[in-house]
Amino acid sequence: MNTIFEEGAPSERRRRRRYSEEFKAGVVAACHGSGVSVAAVALEHRLNANLLRRWIDQAEGRLPNGLPGRPADLQPSAAPAFVPITLETRSTHSAEIRIEVRRGDQTVTVSWPISEAVQCAAWLREWLR
Template sequence: MNTIEEEAPPGRRRRRRYSVEFKAQVVAACHGPGVSLAAIALHHKLNANLLRRWVEQAEVNERVLVARSDVSVPSPAAPAFVPVALETRNVRPAEIRVEVRRADQSITVSWPASEAAQCAAWLREWLA
C-alpha cells in the first residue's frame, strides 16, 4: 500500500496519510492474544509509537461509544473450569534435578523438593 502522496516536491519528505480502513485493520490485528505491537508495526512498516497511539485512540473511542449508548457491551465469557482426573498411583515425590554436562561427562544430582532451600545453598556454594 503506497501511503505517500505522489505530488511530493523532490528532496522534501511529506507526512504520510493513512486511511481509516487501514488504521482499523492494523489496530484490529493488535487485539489478538500474545500479539506484540512492535511486531505488528514492523510488519506494516509503521513506527511502533504511532501504532500505540492508534490503539489508545481506538480504546478511547470505544469507551466513549459505550458510555453514550444505553446498550451494554457483553464482555467475553471466561473459560470454564474443566476438572481433570489424575491417577495418583506410582506418583514419585517431587524432586529437584540438576544435570551438569562438561565435554563428554555428565553428572545428575537429585534433591527432594521439600529441601529446596538447602539445594539452593549447595548450588550457590558449588558454583562460587
Template sequence: MNTIEAAAVKGDRRRRRRHTDEFKANLVAACSRPGVSIASVALANGVNANLLRRWIEQGGQRLPSVDPVDLPRDQAKAAFVPVQLDTTPSPTASDIRIELKRGATTVIVNWPSSAVAASAAWLREILR
C-alpha cells in the first residue's frame, strides 16, 4: 500500500514526501491506543517520530502521558519492596581466577584479590 502521494526521489534530487490525510489520521489513531508508543508506530511506518508527534498535536489530540492516573490500578499502587541480600562472603569470591588453555593442557591460577596489580602484571607478561 503506497501512502505517499508523490515519489520520494526524482533523479538525484530528493523531494519532500507528502502523506495523505488518511495516512496521517490512521497513524494518529494508532498512537491513541493504550500501550502503543509513538516511536514504534513511526518506525513501523517509515515516518520520523517528531513528525508524528506534530501530526498528533495538530489534530488536537493530547500526547499519551505516563501519569499514575492513566495507569492500571495494579501499576499505580506499586510500592518499593525491600530485598534482603546475603552479605556473607564466599571463600572463593575474593580470589582472582585465571584459566589458560593450550591444546589439551589447562592451567588454572588463583590470585588473592589483594594482589590485583601483581596478577595483572603477570597476565600481561604471559600474553606477550
C-alpha cells in the first residue's frame, strides 16, 4: 500500500491538508471517551497520531494555538526581555601559584605570586630540565 501519495496523478505533489476547527473539535472529543486509543482515532480519521495529540494538548490548554508544533518558549516574542544578573566579584582562588612536589616521604612546596606567573613558568621549565 502506497501511503506517500494521495489519490490522483502520481506526479502531483502532496499538499498540506487544512482542517476546520469543527473537525478538530470533533476528533478531539472522540478521544475523550473511556478506553479510547488516540492512535485508533487517528487511524480512523486518516491522521497522524502526533498531530492528533497536539490538537488534544491545544484543546486542553497545554499548548498555545500559535504556530503549529512549536512550544511556547520557541514562539517569537514581541521584544526579548533583558534580565540583569548580579555577579559576585569575590574570588575563591588564592592570589598565588602553589607548586607541590612529592618524592618518597619528602614534600617540597613553592608559592609564587600570581602577578609573576610568567617568571614562575620560566623557573619551572628550567627546574624540570
